Amino acid sequence: MTTCPVPHGSVPLSGPRFQTDAAQVYRDMRRDHGAVAPVVLDGGVPAWLILGYRELHQVTNDPVLYSRDSDLWSQWENIPDDWPLLPMIGHKQPSILYTxxxxxxxxxxxxxxxxxxxxxxxxxxxxxxxxxxxxxxxxxxxxxxxxxxxxxxxxxxxxxxxxxxxxxxxxxxxxxxxxxxxxxxxxxxxxxxxxxxxxxxxxxxxxxxxxxxxxxxxxxxxxxxxxxxxxxxxxxxxxxxxxxxxxxxxxxxxxxxxxxxxxxxxxxxxxxxxxxxxxxWEDTPTQNVAGRWASRDTHLGGRHIRAGDLLLLGIAAANGDPQVRTDGSALTGGNNAFLxxxxxxxxxxxxxxxxxxxxxxxxxxxxxxxxxxxxxxxxxxxxxxxxxxxxxxxxxxxxxxxxxxxxxxxx
Ligand code: HEM
The missing domain is CATH 1.10.630.10 (Cytochrome P450)
Known part of the structure; x- marks a missing residue:
């Protein structure tokens, strides 16, 4: 596997802290990187994790700019056939997920x-x-x-x-x-x-x-x-x-x-x-979801996103975004604005x-x-x-x- 260009300071999206202390990991990432963080997946593969509630809305609302079509990915030449995350990315899989x-x-x-x-x-x-x-x-x-x-x-x-x-x-x-x-x-x-x-x-x-x-x-x-x-x-x-x-x-x-x-x-x-x-809101089963691929160069959350970049939906982080959780409350009682x-x-x-x-x-x-x-x-x-x-x-x-x-x- 050739080395991919991973931006400096990228956070590995793996490791024991996701098991023990995921919410704190997302708070740390937001503090260090803002609403869109550079992350690195198994095998040194780069991606962006969207931590901001507003940014996640923006991405999921624009399926043309942020496409579900994994063919757009600029990293395919770096991905071996046995890459463990391949089933999740679902390349060439004719299901609804990638249509x-x-x-x-x-x-x-x-x-x-x-x-x-x-x-x-x-x-x-x-x-x-x-x-x-x-x-x-x-x-x-x-x-x-x-x-x-x-x-x-x-x-x-x-x-x-x-x-x-x-x-x-x-x-x-x-x-x-x-x-x-x-x-x-x-x-x-x-x-x-x-x-x-x-x-x-x-x-x-x-x-x-x-x-x-x-x-x-x-x-x-x-x-x-x-x-x-x-x-x-x-x-x-x-x-x-x-x-x-x-x-x-x-x-x-x-x-x-x-x-x-x-x-x-x-x-x-x-x-x-x-x-x-x-x-x-607080402990969602779907923490992070792969993904969307940028169909052209763009800006998101102050980051320059290049055509072909992979963006991961940071659902758990966005649910906890302090911009929507200003009172720090548990938001129970039927509020369904979680992502x-x-x-x-x-x-x-x-x-x-x-x-x-x-x-x-x-x-x-x-x-x-x-x-x-x-x-x-x-x-x-x-x-x-x-x-x-x-x-x-x-x-x-x-x-x-x-x-x-x-x-x-x-x-
Ligand atoms: C009866 C149970 C469920 C069925 C049959 C089901 C089915 C599906 C299907 C078919 C999609 C793909 C939609 C598309 O690509 O257009 C999807 C997406 C999704 N599901 Fe479910 N689901 C179920 C339960 C859940 C639960 C319990 C959660 C989380 C609490 C969940 C979270 C999601 C998320 C986050 C996506 C969107 C992924 C994205 O935007 O890329 N699902 N589901």
Whole structure:
């Protein structure tokens, strides 16, 4: 790999501080570099991290100047085939993430419409049934790890169901998605299982369309190919599962560790919504998102940005920008001006946001209903986050509670 021209003083976008003290890292970067900081990715690859709320609005509002088209990147000659961040940049990947212009608008509408048509009562019912089923597996033991045994299983299972998968494949599919996201030894096998299952699903839905997301995407008037639909369903599975799981995990951590929530843990419905809202401001799953590519030379936040530069969306930093957080408050109580779902044309589609919210909230409510005295089983300072500057979530959330009998589908 040739050395790339990295501006002096660039901050590595990796290292243990993102795991332990991410908010302080962003404050330090803002103090040293202002609203747009030069950063360096794995392998010495340069990029800009947008830390300013206003600047992030500006970039996400202008998809022509700040494009999603990774072909524009000036660094391709420096990027080896096995660069670990390649899957995130998604080069030559024919999914919605890297489609631009009118085709993107049509594709985003296809996804939004297919999700919006999901019956909200059915969605809530699936989430409740699957949540109860998961709680049944550990409720008589008095202990569990909420991350591994609950949060990492629920969203994928609900999503697979509404997309159109049959019950028989839900177990292996959830395992494959987690293996894929984990990026470890099982990642390739997980990706193959998911890809194979997706094409079989589409073949089944061509033969016998149903009331599900996959059938609606195939029938969309935009006339998308099976490959396009399969790619987008995979994005909707991976991009949907992990942040929703982290949203649940981060919200439960807040509720179990912060007195403002602990007092009402067993009863207060209101506080579940408040905790989830506060997490999107203070502890968002989507910390940094790649990315946008400048289509011509420009200026942003006092920086000279060159055509072909990569810009990363510093969502967590922008949410904490002192220019919008003048009173330093937690901004709870339903203020939704956070950027955690992105902004502009490429933001998370609204029906996807609603789907995520229903799954996460139902998951939290069922857990608290079933295990009303649930409490942290380790000191708070022993909780650790995954070592990723991209998605923020806990490695474990060990809890204990009074053992209760399983419902066994009797609910
Ligand atoms: C049911 C769950 C979800 C689904 C199906 C889903 C789906 C998607 C899709 C298809 C996109 C691509 C949009 C495009 O490129 O035009 C997207 C973007 C995005 N999603 Fe979601 N998502 C889900 C949950 C979440 C959650 C829980 C978060 C964060 C809390 C999140 C944050 C984002 C962000 C920040 C983007 C924008 C990336 C950008 O602007 O480049 N999503 N999502």
């Amino acid at each position: 631009v212009g009118e085709r993107h608008t049509a594709r985003a509408a296809m996804i939004g419409n297919a999700l919006e048509a999901v019956d909200p009562f059915a969605l809530k019912r699936y989430a409740e049934e699957f949540a109860d089923d998961l709680v049944d597996r550990f409720c008589s033991t008095g202990r569990t790890d909420i991350i591994a045994e609950y949060a990492m299983l629920l969203p994928a299972r609900v999503l697979a169901r509404i997309y159109g998968f049959g019950d028989e494949i839900l177990g292996p599919l959830v395992g494959a998605i987690n293996d894929l996201i984990d990026g470890g030894e099982g990642a390739i096998a997980g990706q193959q299982l998911l890809g194979g299952a997706m094409y079989r699903l589409l073949a089944d839905k061509h033969a016998e369309p149903g009331d599900d997301v996959a059938s609606r995407m195939l029938q969309d008037p935009g006339g998308f190919s099976d490959e396009e639909v399969a790619q987008d369903l995979m994005v909707m599975m991976a991009a949907g599962h992990q942040p929703t799981a982290d949203w649940m995990g981060n919200s439960l951590r807040l509720m179990l560790t912060d007195d403002r929530f602990a007092a009402s843990l067993s009863g207060g419905r209101h506080s579940v919504a408040e905790a989830m809202n506060e997490v999107l 955690s779902f992105g902004h502009g044309e490429h933001r998370c589609p609204f029906p996807a946001q609603e789907t995520a919210e229903v799954i996460a909230r139902t998951g939290i409510e069922v857990l608290l209903d079933r295990l009303p005295d649930v409490d942290l089983a380790v000191p708070e300072d022993r909780l650790t986050h995954r070592p990723s500057p991209w998605l923020r979530g806990l490695t474990e959330l060990p809890v204990h509670f009074t053992p209760t009998p399983a419902l066994g589908g009797q609910q």
